Amino acid sequence: MSSNTTNENTTKQVTIYINEQAFLAQEGEAVLQVAMRHKLNIPHLCFHEDLPVEANCRLCLVEVLDQDRKSLTTSCTLQAREGLRVTTHTPKIEELRRTNLQLLLAKHVKRCPKCQQDLVCPAKKLIEEYHIKQHDERDEQSDASLKHQIHQMGTAAEFDPQMCIKCGKCVNVCSQIGINFLELEGKGAATHLTYSKNPQVDCIYCGQCTMHCPVTAVREQSHLSEVEAVLADPDKIVIAQMAPSVRASLGEEFGLEAGTNVEGQAYSALRALGFDHIFDVNMGADVTTMVEAHELVERLQARARGEAAALPMFTSCCPAWVKFVEFYTPELIPHLTSSRSPQIHSGAAYKTWWASKHNIDPKRLVVVSLMPCTSKKYEASLDKLQIDYQGQKLRPVDLVLTTRELGALLHKRGIDLLQLAQGQADELGLYSGAAAIYGASGGVMESALRSAAYLLTKKDLPRLNLEEVRGMKGIKRATVQIGELQLKVAVVATPMNARKVLSELKRDPRAYDYIEFMACPGGCIGGGGQPLHGTAAAIKQRTKALYQIDQNAPLRTAHSNPVVQEFLAWLEDKPTLKQQVLHTSYFAKDRFA
């Protein structure tokens, strides 16, 4: 034993007994977490390993046996110690859980949009398991929370205070990423979820709250029924396009380990759902890379000529980050690249170039994006992104489903992802490895630099992998050598970290030349539309899958993608359309605007 060499920093391994079975644990680790790691079911609603322990739902009670004395305690606060013995399901505990759940979930089914559509809902599982009776009229009339209505966060997400169980995870995650929009207000039974009264605070639609809600009270604004309707409409030609991150997380909705790449099965699943064409947002990402790389090069060259140039240039493919700039720091708008985002680029490519190539009336086309994100719903709904084409106003993307919604739809239709053969995307789904890594924080930067280097030096970087902008750190800084040029770059995830980097810029405006910003921890791969209760550990695994796709890809750079080359060439002699399809502009935003 090395007991005399241990110090406070090394955690000790201990053996604990859960239902008489021995498990290894770190000393001091929450017993609930040990149980979860071994897939032992202890019901719980308020615990998340990356958030503060609130211990307020009280469902994870266990019985602790201490020298013949039995006591009840919550396993989320119970710390593992050598020889600890707990029982997770005694008749008494089950009775307490049932009473507790009866109080928390008696009104759930009637108000829950998922339960109403018979979709997978985590709360429904508990309701069934514990035979929770649904409420009657009398209970509803006396409900203290009845006066609180559903609040919509733009066109991205919403929360229903009447369904909320006040676990506070949404509030904590909103605070952890640095926004503090959501709050629990009031006392006792009048406690309710609401938004900050501070006029300086607004939601950025990142949807982290929706990913952490255990009872669907905070959720994306659903596009499911609209998607089902267009799929059933014979006049519509429905195109599916999947974001880079979805292929690395959709498997989790079917019980696979985080980071399993299910791209092929997902393509097949989309076909099985009845989509007419399966394309890929990754192709759009390659377009975005080209537009952004060109613009970066132009701004750098302008500065070199001594002209005014808004540097550092900021990425803009994260609509939540754009909303952050437009609301919190509108003075920085000129720094945002004018490039539209991947889903908008590819959506417009289908409705203009591809439609004309195949002689299809673009009005018949419906583009459905499958995104790890809620802010992409908001982005798709922005009127400013509509395109005037052949006398028509076209929305590049019509509908957006989150990874969770896609999972729910597949479950509803009885399509088991795991049973499907590997499918292929259709011709416009061709993408490079540089697009695949868009899902990871640092991926946009890496892709843009690969192509910017090519634009500047007419050859590829000697080393395509930019390890220094990869990984889970919230702020990554690097200096990248491109020919003669030393480019100072930063990669930032979450508004919390964005504020730090922006204040660095205030002190030293020339600290960086190019900065990637994402609202969600880890980038889109940790997006607010991803499977419920995602953890930092899961994000890490999914990220690996994305870099693996890049490593194995036959094409590694956006500029080598022939689909993108053809599309951009087609736009070349249509300057007005080109401007509309590839670029956008930004405006200072008022609260709730």
Added chain:
Amino acid sequence: MLTGQALLEAIEGFGLVGRGGAAFPVSKKWRRMRDLSASKKYVVCNASEGEIGVAKDIHILRNFPDLVIKGLLLTMDFLDTKEAYINFNKDYYSQVKTSIDALLLACRNKHFLITIFQEEPSYIGGESGALLNAIEGRKTQPRVEPPSPSLRGIHGAPTLVHNVETLYDVARVALGEFQPTRFSTILGVENEGVYCVDVAASVAEILRQTDNYPKSPFFVQVGGGASGEIMRSDQAESASLSGCGSIEIYPQSTSAYFLLHKISQFYAKESCGKCAPCREGSWAIKELIDRLDPQIADADIPWQELWPLVDLMEQASLCGLGQAIAKPLKSYARNILRQEAL
């Protein structure tokens, strides 16, 4: 006057316990706090007194403010700290402001910084984690333990919380004036008020000694209107004074509805709302009682609906305040109604 180690030993010798309700040995608290190595420690005087019908702390603050502040200074001196807070029930502070402010000014001149935190009067405001949160400017809600607030209290520093009466006792020990007495709020009698009583006396003896023993049949609640145990008059002969030391007399004819109504209203109003069992349970109990006819016979109360809710609050609530509802209700059913199942 005794200070430091000698004071600690005297406190231990007299077996001083906390008078906030939990009756934890003062010497144990002191030792534990002294042995923590920390660059900063705080002492908090808890003058919240949120229990129903209890008024002994304000009685002490009115009559012996100098002894309370002396007790606080002695505790600070023992822990070698210069900073303390008084978690002051706002209404109490306005009543004793003149004398307390003068005393604190004198302290400041001796470089002891005692800050008054004016608390919105509430039941939860006296809970140690909740009061520390309130002092730090957070929501007045209990903290998740571990770590215990004594280890990581105000701004993460070890914090010793003592009730007003406990500090008064500390001062009495230090001055060599200690007597084994405590203050008891006696309610439901002709001469309601705060009495100084012998700690060894039984509840019934206290009632006799203070000339408050009822002439008609009665039952009694000991240790706080919200969390105190309810017992018959014969049980009061041997029961000692517990909790925050109050005694409330109820005529034997008092209905179950009356008691349930009083207690359920209180918990529904005072639940802080943090944990599900107390927030939802206290509301559900209130709703259940509100639906009843006030004239309902004791036996017709829907006890079978009530007990699972009480059980949930008792066994699953996050802090002692929610858990406490079971004590009066279960003891009432067992002792007065003689419900056997409990």
